[in-house]
Amino acid sequence: MTKTKKPEFRPNEFVVYPAHGVGKIISIEEQEIAGIHLELFVISFEKDKMTLRVPTHKATEIGMRQLSTPDVVNKALDTLKGKARVKRAMWSRRAQEYEQKINSGDLLSIAEVVRDLHRTDDQREQSYSERQLYEAALERLTREVAAVSGADEAQAQKTVDSVLTSRAA
Known part of the structure; x- marks a missing residue:
């Protein structure tokens, strides 16, 4: 009998949830739902004022992952x-x-979206939907850069902006 390896997510650890980006595990709790005992990760997405409960046995399956390594961020x-x-x-x-x-929650894919949708001042205006996608991707990227580097989001934003503007030059 092979036991499926449970991911090593712990309370007070930042994780990336594909559909919402970077969140922090506040606790692991047990609940009974429809007569079934479940162990749940309680994940807080402070900026979105949202709390998510994810069954621990489903976390990896749905793509929840630990923060990227500094290498991946680079x-x-x-x-x-x-x-x-x-x-x-x-x-x-x-x-x-x-x-x-x-x-997808994949940092490199998110970076590709930011790269492809980034506009410099002299380029044509973005449509509303382009801007929405760009801002969503930029926010996800920035939050993960901040969480990995231990900097605040404003600092991470400066890092990302400087890379984007150096490309334009």
Whole structure:
């Protein structure tokens, strides 16, 4: 009998939940739901004023993961320096792909969205939906950069901005 390896998530640890980004595990609690005893991670997303309860046995399956390593963060910042790759597909198709990348929780995919949707001042205006996707990706990236580096979000924002503006120069 092989026991499935339970992820090593602990209280007071930051984790990345694919659909919501960086959150902090505040506790692990047991609840009875519909007659079934469940062990749940209680995750707080302070900025969104949201608390999520995730069954511990489902955490890895749904893509919850630990914060990226500083190495991965550096790769993500390098991704931002690259040239935007915009497919010639219709916007609705591209928007769907960007949405999937953002919700994948994968930092490098999120960085690609930021890179591809970033506009400098002399470029054409972003549409509302482009700006929404860009800001969502940028926020996810910034929060994880902040959590990994131990800096606050404002500092992480400066780091990301400086990489994006150095690319434009």
